[in-house]
Amino acid sequence: xxxxxxxxxxxxxxxTALTEAHGATxxxxxxxxxxxxxxxxxxxxxxxxxRTGDEVMIVAECADHLLTTAVMIMKNTSSEHNFLQVxxxxxxxxxxxxxxxxxxxxxxxxxxxxxxxxPGSFLCSVDFIEALNDKSICTFQSKxxxxxxxxxxxxxxxxxxxxxxxxxxxxxxxxxxxxxxxxAIQHPEKADLFFCSQTCLDIFDKYQSVNPNIDR
Numbered sequence: 001x002x003x004x005x006x007x008x009x010x011x012x013x014x015x016t017a018l019t020e021a022h023g024a025t026x027x028x029x030x031x032x033x034x035x036x037x038x039x040x041x042x043x044x045x046x047x048x049x050x051r052t053g054d055e056v057m058i059v060a061e062c063a064d065h066l067l068t069t070a071v072m073i074m075k076n077t078s079s080e081h082n083f084l085q086v087x088x089x090x091x092x093x094x095x096x097x098x099x100x101x102x103x104x105x106x107x108x109x110x111x112x113x114x115x116x117x118x119p120g121s122f123l124c125s126v127d128f129i130e131a132l133n134d135k136s137i138c139t140f141q142s143k144x145x146x147x148x149x150x151x152x153x154x155x156x157x158x159x160x161x162x163x164x165x166x167x168x169x170x171x172x173x174x175x176x177x178x179x180x181x182x183x184a185i186q187h188p189e190k191a192d193l194f195f196c197s198q199t200c201l202d203i204f205d206k207y208q209s210v211n212p213n214i215d216r
Contacts, residue, residue: 001097006066006131007110008046010038010073010088011055013119014175018084021174021200030084034077041072049102057110059102063092063131070122070160071138078120081179082196085170089113090124090160092131105151112148113157119175126156173200 012018012034019027031054038048038056044065050057060066070090077086091113093106109125117123129140139161145154169178176196178184185201187193195201 002094003097004092004094004131005102005106006060006063006090006092006128007095007102007107008058008060008066008070008088008090008122009055009107009110009114010058010070010086010122011053011114012084013087014084015054018174018176021203022197033080033083034086037076037080038073041069041076043068043072057107062133063128064133064137066090067124067128067132067137067160074120074122074160078177079179080177081183082176084175085119085177086122087114087117087119088122089115089117090122090128092125092128109148109151109155112151113146113155116146116157117159119170122160123157124160126158129158169194171196171200173203 015027018030034054035051042048042058044060045062046058046060046065046069048056049059058066058069060069067090070088073086077083089110091106091110095102095104095106113123113125123143129135140158141161143157143159146157147154169181170176171178172193174196178194178196181194184194184196185198187195187201195204
């Protein structure tokens with residue numbers, strides 16, 4: 001059975017770096033927190049359909065519901081101290097539903113859009129924007145036409161503007177968000193660098209001692 005749905009695919013930026021810096025247990029705890037945040041952000045017809053590692057796929061019958069869910073995820077993850085930034089993609093199109101699973105190029109394109117999003121940002125297709133009933137939910141900034149692998153035509157995409165993330169500091173080692181700089185560890189020589197822990201500062205200094213001309 002084919003149907004039109006809105007799809008959001010999102011994952012955590014820097015998850016591998018976090019795992020390397022803090023270990024599997026800390027990474028698993030963060031994933032649990034991430035999924036809990038996502039579940040609390042589900043609006044209206046939005047449903048958490050699949051989760052693989054740090055990647056989630058959320059679907060909704062109504063694009064407005066999914067956009068609101070995405071905005072809530074961006075807001076709530078960016079307000080978590082010592083957390084990772086989220087990036088994702090949103091698209092609207094036809095999928096094949098079979099045995100409670102979804103198939104089709106719409107899902108593949110959503111994943112490719114998500115892969116192009118920078119940390120802390122969500123990209124969406126023009127198809128998704130056109131499916132909205134209320135385009136005033138947030139502001140969109142056009143990013144122009146993208147060419148995606150295995151997609152014949154270029155696709156216009158736009159970014160959901162989330163200015164708050166530009167004000168955050170990010171641990172350069174594990175990529176965690178630093179919301180309260182008074183609780184973080186500042187680099188003794190680099191005033192603009194903050195770390196979630198002494199462990200990350202030590203890793204940074206060790207890396208710099210080997211590669212002095214490279215910033216992580």
